[in-house]
Structure formats: C-alpha cells, structure tokens
Amino acid sequence: MKWIHMYALLVRASIRSRMQYKFNFWFSSIMAAIINVVEFLMLAVILLKFGHIKGWSLAEAGYLYAVLSLSKALYRMFASDVHHLEKYLVTGSLDSLLLRPVPVLLALMSQNFSIKFGELIQxxxxxxxxxGTMMQTGQITWTALPLTVIVILSGSVLLFAIGLLTATAGFWITRIEELQNITEDAARTAAQYPMSIYPKWLQGLLISVIPVGFANYMPSLYILRHEAGIWLVGLSILVALALFTIALRAWKIGLARYQSTGS
Amino acid sequence: MITVTELHKQFRRAAPKEGPFKGLRSLFSRDYQVKEAVCGISFQIEPGEFVGYIGPNGAGKSTTIKMLSGILHPTSGEVRIFDRSPHQERRLVTKRLGVLFGQRTQLWWDLPTRDSYDILAAMYGMDAAKKRTRLGQLRELLALDEFLDTPVRQLSLGQRMRADIAAALLHDPDILFLDEPTIGLDVIAKRNIRQFLKDINLNLGKTIMLTTHDMDDIEQLCSRVIVINHGRLGFDGTIDDLRRRIGLPTIIRVTYNKAESMEHEVPAPLRCHSRAGRTLTVECNREQLSAMEALRLLEQFGELEDVHMEEPNFEDIIHRVY
Structure with missing residues (x-):
C-alpha cells in the first residue's frame, strides 16, 4: 500500500515534468495513436479482402490484436522506463534512483510516465x-467479458516480465536495443496475428522461448473457440506470474552488477 | 559508525586487440582487462568526524563513495554503516544517508525546486509538519527562498548546489557523503558552503565525508584526511600529520640591517635557499627547530630589519603524496 502511494506520487511528478513541454506531450501521444490506427488498418484490409486468415475471422483477429495492444499499453504506461533502461545504464543515471530508500524498480517504472490515450481508446x-460481432453470432457470451479483462491484465504482466528480463540483460551487455527488437517488438508484432499462420517452429518459439503467445492466442483458443478448457486461461496467468518472478530475481542479481559511470 | 574492510572494486572491460581485423576479433574475444578501481581499502569513521577524501582524477574516490552509499556493489570486501550493509539492506541504510554528487543534480530537472523537496520528503516518509520545519530551517540557512519556485534547470550553478545540499539534508541524515560539493563555484559561494558545512558538523554533529580537488576545502574543514591514489590508501590521519609526514620546510626570509651580516655560512640545521643583497632566505624544518630558535640562530650574525615566514603550501604537500 505504501509503495502504491509512493508510485502514484512519483507518477504525478513525472506527468508534471512532461507537461512542461506541452507540445511534445500532446504530439507524441497523438503520433502514437496514429501509428496504431495505421497498423490495424493494414490487418483489417487483408482480412476484409480475404474474409479470414487461416480460419480466423475478422472479429477473432481483431480480438487477438486488441487484447495484445491493450496489454502492451498497460505495460508501457505503468512501467515506461523499464523499456528504456539502456539509457540509464549508459549515462549512469540509475545512481540517483539507487540513492533513495525506495525500490529501484518502482522508481524506474514511475519515470517518464505517459498515458497511452491513443492505444487505449483504439x-x-x-x-x-x-x-460485439461475436456475441451477435452467438460465438461468445457475456462470460467472455470478465475473462477478457483477466487475460489483458495477465498479458500486461507477461509483457512486463519479458521487458524486464530483456532490460536486465543490460547489466551484463549494456546495449540492449537490438535484443529488445527481438524479444519485445518482433515477438509482439508476431503475436498480433493468429499464430496458426506461422510455421510450427515459430509457433513453438512464441509459446516457449518468448512465451508472448500466452498473452492473447493461447487463452483465446478457449475464450473464443472453446478449445481445451478454462485451464488454458489459468495456465496463461501462471506463465505470466512465473516469468515475472524469474524476472524479479534476475533484476536483483543484475542490480548488483550495475557499474555506473565515471564522474 | 562507518567501517570499511578490505574493499575492492574491479571493472572489467573487453581487452582491445591489435593487428588486422581487430574490431571483428574483439567482438568474439573473451579476454577481459581488469581495472582495479579500488584496491584493498580499509578505514573507520567515528560519529562527528569531518573526513576529507582526496586523490587525483581517477584515483577511485567516486567509486568508493558510490560503494559506501549502496550504488555500486564491491567486488570483495565489506562496508558497514550503522552496522548494516548498504548493499544487503540498501533501503534501511540510505534512509539515514545524505549523498550529494556535485557533478550531477539529484533534483527533478523540470520541476520547480520546491516540488523536489515534496517528493523527497515523501520518499523518506516524512510527515507534513516535519517537512515544513526542516525545510524552514534549510531555507534560512541556505537562502533557498530566491529560487524555490524556479525550475531546477534554470538555476545557476551556485543556486543548484545549495538546492542539492538542502535536498541531501532534508531528511536529517546522520551521515553526509559529499562528492565535490564546491566544484565550479565562485569564491563567495564556496565560502558560504564551507561555512554551512562547518556549522552542521560542529553544531549538529553530522558526520561528513567529502571529496574535493580544492585543497582549501580540506584545510578549512577536515579534521582528518584520507588520501587515495590508484585505488590504494596513501595516507590516513590529520592534516598536521600529513604536513609532518611530508616534512616540507618552512621558508624564512630575513633582511639584515648591514650587508656585512650576510658574510657567513648558514648554520645547520637551517639550509640556505637563496641570497640577494641584504636578504637571506633559508629553509627550516619545523620538526627539528622552532621558528624562534631559527630566528635566534640567524640573529647572531647581525641585527634583523625584517622577517618573513611562509608555511608550506598545502597543495604542494598534496602533490608530494600523490
């Protein structure tokens, strides 16, 4: 409770800092929204032209896409600078976070907070x-709603864990941008589409090595398609929590290796 | 209060390669060069001490301070502060430390200075009343009022340093680590900050450890000096000890009334430095001979018209230790 209060306070400071540069604040928010719309339009064009991708309808593909982008928006909103740890390692600015009697990860998460209006609304x-479409056709019922909320939350924890693990690698290798391209961006982009379009080895990769498939595709198999059982949702939560625990442990070890910079 | 035992810090970096394809080869190499930034340092600091931690650039001063304040983990060795490790129990220890890095502000760059204090107070769990009294004291002592509502990025260096010192002191820590608190400041700002530090050490009993390249800081403030060079402890003692250890001579310049008085050998243990007209300059080691005795020795050759004495410059002393 104390830490949630602390986090809220730091986030308020962070927002006030960003509001000092109002143009940049609004411009970056709007640009991010536009990029997202364009991205989804491309998916929609394909689906409208062919009706479905490997047996996944427009509504289903839209669901996969939306769940993942909401998870990502939550992760990037509440833990923005975990993704930008490299900047802190290279400049040594993690120093000032380590000086305070506050968990370093919490302090890091609160930096450069921004509300992802665009991504959330979209x-x-x-x-x-x-x-709505799937409910009209009777494919899903109202029970899908609470499950979807759970999946989005669990997905954001999963994406956070993957992001944190990747960032933690920076304590060993310093520069992590390229690694992030693969573990965060490429993997997530791949998971935006129904995974059945990929060859088997890639599917395997996306549910084991970088288990981003558990953020949307795997639980959706149950929620939308009623395949397997509700344990698929449970498993997804479990995978997210397990990976998050591992990431926290790795983070602790990594922090002890922090080298700062000369001054 | 602070105990440092056999502290080591090594930084590893990839060993540079020579010859053809050196860039490519260094990519695949697993050779590392180990740089010993801090090498087997031990010392103890008692409550109320004012310790100057000095050494040339790259000696390992900042690395030590960062290890003491829990930012860096030592490769080996141990730091205990209030009998706790700042690494295993970082949050508990940092709560009672005030740390200042003169080169880099700890304040929220884009926010009014006042806001930084609000955030810090919350971080250290201070209630509103305590914060108000503390900030009230600091505002007066450090004259913060003129810039409390200015964003930190617009402060002058002198103002920023005052603001940063206030930030380090806000939560009323028992120990202060100050890494170059007077860097880049003008004479007046330096004097004010020194006076302030002296006050909080003497009157409030704060334990202070300070690194600096300004020897006046050391001379005017520190009861004890620790010298570090190439990561190793070079000296640990009082300033007088340091002077004595180096044994730089006091320079005595006397002018005789009559030119004849110059026609004599300089008696031991004084050593002749130079002669010019009726003025004789000698070096005197104060360990062997007091100033009065030296003058009496010189007086036996004739009446003195003028005497001038120069204590060894502290900066010269430090040069010898480095």
Missing amino acids: GIAILAFSM
Missing part, C-alpha cells in the same frame, strides 16, 4: 467491435 474500440 484497443477498446476494436475489442468492443470484435466482441
């Missing part, structure tokens, strides 16, 4: 459209 819109 994600919710696509999700509403997709779920």
Whole structure:
C-alpha cells in the first residue's frame, strides 16, 4: 500500500515534468495513436479482402490484436522506463534512483510516465467491435467479458516480465536495443496475428522461448473457440506470474552488477 | 559508525586487440582487462568526524563513495554503516544517508525546486509538519527562498548546489557523503558552503565525508584526511600529520640591517635557499627547530630589519603524496 502511494506520487511528478513541454506531450501521444490506427488498418484490409486468415475471422483477429495492444499499453504506461533502461545504464543515471530508500524498480517504472490515450481508446474500440460481432453470432457470451479483462491484465504482466528480463540483460551487455527488437517488438508484432499462420517452429518459439503467445492466442483458443478448457486461461496467468518472478530475481542479481559511470 | 574492510572494486572491460581485423576479433574475444578501481581499502569513521577524501582524477574516490552509499556493489570486501550493509539492506541504510554528487543534480530537472523537496520528503516518509520545519530551517540557512519556485534547470550553478545540499539534508541524515560539493563555484559561494558545512558538523554533529580537488576545502574543514591514489590508501590521519609526514620546510626570509651580516655560512640545521643583497632566505624544518630558535640562530650574525615566514603550501604537500 505504501509503495502504491509512493508510485502514484512519483507518477504525478513525472506527468508534471512532461507537461512542461506541452507540445511534445500532446504530439507524441497523438503520433502514437496514429501509428496504431495505421497498423490495424493494414490487418483489417487483408482480412476484409480475404474474409479470414487461416480460419480466423475478422472479429477473432481483431480480438487477438486488441487484447495484445491493450496489454502492451498497460505495460508501457505503468512501467515506461523499464523499456528504456539502456539509457540509464549508459549515462549512469540509475545512481540517483539507487540513492533513495525506495525500490529501484518502482522508481524506474514511475519515470517518464505517459498515458497511452491513443492505444487505449483504439484497443477498446476494436475489442468492443470484435466482441460485439461475436456475441451477435452467438460465438461468445457475456462470460467472455470478465475473462477478457483477466487475460489483458495477465498479458500486461507477461509483457512486463519479458521487458524486464530483456532490460536486465543490460547489466551484463549494456546495449540492449537490438535484443529488445527481438524479444519485445518482433515477438509482439508476431503475436498480433493468429499464430496458426506461422510455421510450427515459430509457433513453438512464441509459446516457449518468448512465451508472448500466452498473452492473447493461447487463452483465446478457449475464450473464443472453446478449445481445451478454462485451464488454458489459468495456465496463461501462471506463465505470466512465473516469468515475472524469474524476472524479479534476475533484476536483483543484475542490480548488483550495475557499474555506473565515471564522474 | 562507518567501517570499511578490505574493499575492492574491479571493472572489467573487453581487452582491445591489435593487428588486422581487430574490431571483428574483439567482438568474439573473451579476454577481459581488469581495472582495479579500488584496491584493498580499509578505514573507520567515528560519529562527528569531518573526513576529507582526496586523490587525483581517477584515483577511485567516486567509486568508493558510490560503494559506501549502496550504488555500486564491491567486488570483495565489506562496508558497514550503522552496522548494516548498504548493499544487503540498501533501503534501511540510505534512509539515514545524505549523498550529494556535485557533478550531477539529484533534483527533478523540470520541476520547480520546491516540488523536489515534496517528493523527497515523501520518499523518506516524512510527515507534513516535519517537512515544513526542516525545510524552514534549510531555507534560512541556505537562502533557498530566491529560487524555490524556479525550475531546477534554470538555476545557476551556485543556486543548484545549495538546492542539492538542502535536498541531501532534508531528511536529517546522520551521515553526509559529499562528492565535490564546491566544484565550479565562485569564491563567495564556496565560502558560504564551507561555512554551512562547518556549522552542521560542529553544531549538529553530522558526520561528513567529502571529496574535493580544492585543497582549501580540506584545510578549512577536515579534521582528518584520507588520501587515495590508484585505488590504494596513501595516507590516513590529520592534516598536521600529513604536513609532518611530508616534512616540507618552512621558508624564512630575513633582511639584515648591514650587508656585512650576510658574510657567513648558514648554520645547520637551517639550509640556505637563496641570497640577494641584504636578504637571506633559508629553509627550516619545523620538526627539528622552532621558528624562534631559527630566528635566534640567524640573529647572531647581525641585527634583523625584517622577517618573513611562509608555511608550506598545502597543495604542494598534496602533490608530494600523490
């Protein structure tokens, strides 16, 4: 409770800092939204032209896309600078976070907080459209709604864990941008689409090595398709929590290796 | 209060390669060069001490301070502060430390200075009343009022340093680590900050460890000096000990009334430095001979018209230790 309060306070400071540069604040928020819309439009064009991808309808693909982008928006909103740890390692600015009697990860998460309006609104819109369509055809019922919320939350923990593990590698290798391209960006982009379009080895990769498939595809198999059982949702949560625990342990070890910079 | 035992810190970096394809080869190499930034340092600091921690650039001063304040983990050796490890129990220890890095502000760059204090107070779990009294004291002592509502990025260096010192002191820590608190400041700002540090050490009993390249800081403030060079402890003692250890001579310049008085050998243990007209300059080791005795020795050759004495410059002393 104390730490949530602390986090909220730091986030407020972070927002006030960013509001000092109002143009940049609004411009970056709007640009991020536009990029997302364009991305989804490309997916929509393909689906509208062919009707489905490997047996996944427009509504289903939209659901997968929306769930993942909402998870990502939450992760990037509440833990923005975990993704930018490299900057702290290279400049040595992690020093000032380590000086304070506050968990370093918490302090890091609160830096450069930004509300991802664009991604949230767009994600919710696509999700509403997709779920509405599927409810009309009777493919899913209202029970899918709470499950979806759970999946989005668990997915954001999973993405956070993957991001944190990747960032932690920076304590050993310093520069992590390229690694992030693979573990965060490429893997997530791949998981935006129904995984059945990929060859088996890539599918395997996306549910084991970089288990981003558990953020949307795996639980959706149950929620949308009623395959397997509700344990698929449970497993997804478990994978997220397990990876998060591992990431926290690695983070602790990594912090002890922090080298700072000369001054 | 602070106990440092056999502290080592090594930084590893990839060994540079020579010859053809050196860039490519260094990519695949697993050779590392080990740089010993701090090498087997031990010392103890008692409550109320004012310790100057000095050494040339790259000697390992900042690395030591960062290990003491829990930022860096030592390769081996141990730091105990209030009998706790700042690495295993970082949050508990940092709560009672005030740390200042003169080169880099700890304040929120884009926010008004006042906001930084609000955030810090919350971080250290201070309630509103305590924060108000503390900040009230510091505002007066460090004259913060003129810039409390200015964003930190617009402060002058002198103002920023005052603001940073206030930030380090806000939570009323028992120990202060100050890494170059007077760097880049003008004479007046330096004097004010020194006076302030002296006050909080003497009157409030704060234990202070300070690194600096300004020998006046050391001479005016520190009861004890620790010298570090190439990561090793070079000296640990009082300033007078340091002077004595180096044994730099006091320079005595006397002018005789009559030129004849110059026609004599300089008696031991004084050593002749130079002669010019009626003025004789000698070097005197104060360990062997007091100034009065030296003058009496010189007086036997004739009446003195003028005497001038120069204590060895502290900076010269430090040069010898490095």
